[in-house]
Amino acid sequence: MSPPPAAVIEPSLIILPDAAPSVVRDTQMRRQAFFAVVMAAMCIGFSAPLVRLADAGPAAIGFWRLFFALGPAMVWAYAEHRSRAHQARRAGATALRPSLRQVLLAMLAGVFFGADLIVFHKGLALTSTANALLLGNLAVVFVFLFGWLILRERPTRGLLIALALALTGTFIIIGSSAAGGGASGARPVSVIGDLLCVGAALAYAAYMLATRAVRRAGRGDAVPLGGGMVSLIASATGAVVCLAWAVAAGEVLVPQSLQGLLAVIGLGLIPHATGQGLATFALGRLPAGVISVVLLLQIVVGVALAALLFGEFPSLVVLAGGLLVVAGVTTARPG
Template sequence: MSPPPAAALSPVATDSFHLLAPLSGEAHEALLRRNAFLAAIAGAICIGFSAIFVRLADTGPAAIGFWRLLFALGPTAVWAYAEYRVGQARRRRAGAAGPLRLFTVRQFFLAAFAGLFFGADLIAFHFGLVRTTTANALLLGNLAVVFVLIFGWLCLGERPTRGLMAALVLALVGTALIISRSAGAHGGDAASLIGDAFCVVAAVSYGGYVIVTRTLRRNDGAGGVGLGGGMASFISSATGAIVCLVWAVATDEVIVPQSLKGLLAVVGLGLVAHAAGQGLTTVALGRLPAGLVSTVLLLQIVVGTSLAAMLFGEVPSLMVMIGGLMVVAGVVVARPPRTPA
């Protein structure tokens, strides 16, 4: 029997055909952005464990960063190798000759520069964490979203949306509440205020790390392709580990973990907080604006402060909770667009 004429096909039949057709370019891009957003959320949850592991570690602040990055090198090396194999297979299918280039000179130095920023972030954050409360350290350290919005606008041309600008205002007001509470609660205690100040320095450093990583991961706009997440993480982690080790040796810190608990803490930092948390963040930065990713990362505050309250009895004061809620509200305000820009 001959098939019916095209005019006889029902709308249901044609719609079903389109459902089976490949996604359009715009729909595919929207799907990738949603997946990147989920990766950023998962990364924020993993990074939220970092303050707890730091509390349990028994080495110096910079040494903690060294072990964290050292134990992350194995998973990131496997990730980079897997990316290389996939890239090689694609080149063979496309008929390209010669091996795949791992990275350009520019990409290597940018990844190393990101590692310098991340090493500085770890040293400053760990130094500040032992001098202030976990809630203060997490909330002030996550002020990085402010600097990412500013740097991303000035350096990458990623103009913040109204939602991101609202998140910026909320973060600033919340931070002011936290600092004022810290100064009042400790009667101007210099140690607490110094700890808060170092956490803000860590936020600036992490903001630089995010911007450089975003530059590495996105396409360069001239037909090139951004550096793969695995290779970017491996180079930056190796560089950051060297920075932390040099600082630890220069300041005569305790470098080797003194107990099994301390060893497990730095292993957890390397595998959970860095390899998984920062790795997923690097994936998200390949598809989403830096300001949006850094805003989503504020969710780690919920994880960190909740765990600190359960494990260490560090229940945040009302003022700190209000400031924290104002900062976290930025995640809701700055939710990603449903369709690609």
């Protein structure tokens, strides 16, 4: 997936000789944000290959991934708390505390995120990396679909086109798996694995909606929960969900090799803490549509790493279905 067209970013890069300092500063921030979101996509792209290298159960991998991400989330949340407290002191006011409803919504988001990790890791074990990444990115389409079915938001023509493209691509990929032609290489594919990845996309869509509800719950007298605090609460809750599932399912909890240990540490620090952190940093400085489209680079990175490390090469049918999925996701995302 190529970066956004030049017309998207070039206007902010044109600086006249008499440009005001604020314009120069805004241009620099946009450049930094675009670089940050490209790096975020690169980091998130390591997720699926690292899961393959982790020799523990699917839910256990999710637990360790979130566990090793808690440290950076704590630092982020503490920095937000210090900043809010400082601003309140300067204003001569008392810093407001989050409401119970906000905390419960953040925990609900963590439950959905934990479910997403469990189902996605299980699906990844049963299908190819390309199938898992392409189907897992259906989450954005499902967010708009839920808005239509649950929130009664009137669907736009773009949404209907996005649904048609994404669902057609999904059926092509799953149909290829049913026919046994999903990938060339050592990795087998299965319809069950593909369907699990679709289920993971549904869970992640629910996580996105719950996170949106957390931020909206801050309107009124309660202080809005910052991204760091939401990440900390959701990650801690998701870790508990993953651990409870792993214990109940009798999974292998502890990585069995140094490679497996390094893989789960890498999952917590590279895709989760660094990747999501950079994306959050960019979100306040670039349009959400630009960020979400550039983040599709994670598919290219993940598939390329799987080809280099594991010899997984998607078939032409999967590539064709994947192009339709990406087209549908791109159409569904805000402009």
